[in-house]
Amino acid sequence: MHDVARPVKKTNVKSRFAKLFRGRPVLLGVVGLLLIFALLAGIKFMQIRKMMAMPMVMPPTTVSSVQVKQEDWPPIFSSIGTISAVQGATVSAELAGTVAEIKFENGGIAKKGDELMRLDASSEEAQLKSAEADLELAGSDLARARGLAARSVLSKADLDAAESKFKQKEGVVNNMRSMISKKEVLAPFDGQLGIRQVNVGQMITAGQQVVSLQALDPLYVDFALPQQDLPKLSPGLDVRVHTDVVTGREFTGKLTALNSAVDPVTRNVTLQATIENKDHALRPGMFATIDVLLPDREKMVVVPGTAISYAPYGDSVFVIEKKKDEKTGQESQILRQQFVRVGEARGDFVSITKGLEGGQQIVSTGVFKLRNGMPVVINNDLAPKPELNPKPADT
Numbered sequence: 225m226h227d228v229a230r231p232v233k234k235t236n237v238k239s240r241f242a243k244l245f246r247g248r249p250v251l252l253g254v255v256g257l258l259l260i261f262a263l264l265a266g267i268k269f270m271q272i273r274k275m276m277a278m279p280m281v282m283p284p285t286t287v288s289s290v291q292v293k294q295e296d297w298p299p300i301f302s303s304i305g306t307i308s309a310v311q312g313a314t315v316s317a318e319l320a321g322t323v324a325e326i327k328f329e330n331g332g333i334a335k336k337g338d339e340l341m342r343l344d345a346s347s348e349e350a351q352l353k354s355a356e357a358d359l360e361l362a363g364s365d366l367a368r369a370r371g372l373a374a375r376s377v378l379s380k381a382d383l384d385a386a387e388s389k390f391k392q393k394e395g396v397v398n399n400m401r402s403m404i405s406k407k408e409v410l411a412p413f414d415g416q417l418g419i420r421q422v423n424v425g426q427m428i429t430a431g432q433q434v435v436s437l438q439a440l441d442p443l444y445v446d447f448a449l450p451q452q453d454l455p456k457l458s459p460g461l462d463v464r465v466h467t468d469v470v471t472g473r474e475f476t477g478k479l480t481a482l483n484s485a486v487d488p489v490t491r492n493v494t495l496q497a498t499i500e501n502k503d504h505a506l507r508p509g510m511f512a513t514i515d516v517l518l519p520d521r522e523k524m525v526v527v528p529g530t531a532i533s534y535a536p537y538g539d540s541v542f543v544i545e546k547k548k549d550e551k552t553g554q555e556s557q558i559l560r561q562q563f564v565r566v567g568e569a570r571g572d573f574v575s576i577t578k579g580l581e582g583g584q585q586i587v588s589t590g591v592f593k594l595r596n597g598m599p600v601v602i603n604n605d606l607a608p609k610p611e612l613n614p615k616p617a618d619t
Contacts, residue, residue, distance in 0.1 A: 468510040
């Protein structure tokens with residue numbers, strides 16, 4: 225038997241090539257993306273490495289500065305007190321009666337002896353005329369008796385009786401005149417009047433208040449200080465007075481009196497100062513703060529209060545120092561935090577008892593945003609000017 229020849233299967237060459245290269249474009253694209261990513265990552269790595277190798281330099285901060293001063297501050301005893309009038313009284317009626325006339329304006333000025341009010345005195349004036357008539361008759365009788373006694377016609381007893389009668393009538397007249405004069409209420413001293421408390425036609429009693437009268441220049445300031453300050457106090461020391469009623473103004477005067485005893489409860493001694501008040505800006509009864517200036521002066525290191533950074537762990541200031549770069553040779557200004565001990569405050573300034581010396585340069589404002597070692601540049605164009613006796617605008 226003859227073997228039957230099997231047909232040979234023909235393979236499509238084109239389909240083989242198609243199968244071989246069917247997934248190659250995707251693979252090439254992925255490889256290309258990986259290469260690009262690796263290249264970018266390498267460049268970024270080199271940039272970061274270069275930046276890390278470079279030293280970090282912070283840009284300088286702009287600050288305002290001030291030089292630490294040394295000033296002579298006189299020691300001061302401070303207290304609070306009350307303003308009172310050197311001469312002040314509530315004018316009252318001495319006698320009862322009906323108000324006939326009021327001769328002053330509320331809040332006006334009165335001079336000593338000016339008539340302020342007059343009570344109805346018609347009854348007393350009528351009685352005065354009768355008493356004057358009796359006095360005139362008694363005077364005539366006395367003159368006649370003296371003439372008769374000179375001729376030894378009248379006895380000594382009758383002459384004495386005539387003289388006694390005349391004096392009695394004279395006393396009645398003087399008493400009536402005194403009562404009429406007391407119906408007029410006069411100003412006892414120069415001063416400024418308050419608001420009247422009576423009206424025309426009103427029936428008032430003896431001692432009833434009419435109007436307040438206060439002498440406003442000069443004025444007293446009554447205050448107290450602890451007993452341990454007494455040895456340093458004496459009349460004649462300068463005083464300064466401030467009140468929140470007249471802001472930004474200082475009143476000056478002298479310490480004029482010290483109480484002779486110390487209060488056994490508070491252990492304070494009461495003092496009195498006299499101050500000028502020419503424009504009547506102050507009034508009795510006002511609250512005021514008072515400083516007594518002692519003659520001895522102390523050398524104090526002072527800085528503006530805004531230059532101090534207050535913190536629970538310690539108060540500090542930022543000293544501005546010059547520092548030279550060893551590599552570049554350039555000079556820059558660097559901050560150094562300096563802890564200080566703070567003393568008393570006066571106006572916009574605060575005394576420093578420890579930590580600073582006169583002549584050092586420190587940051588004057590905005591210290592809360594600073595830190596040690598920070599580079600700075602100085603610009604004082606808009607820096608506030610501290611004052612020992614500031615006078616803020618009345619807002």
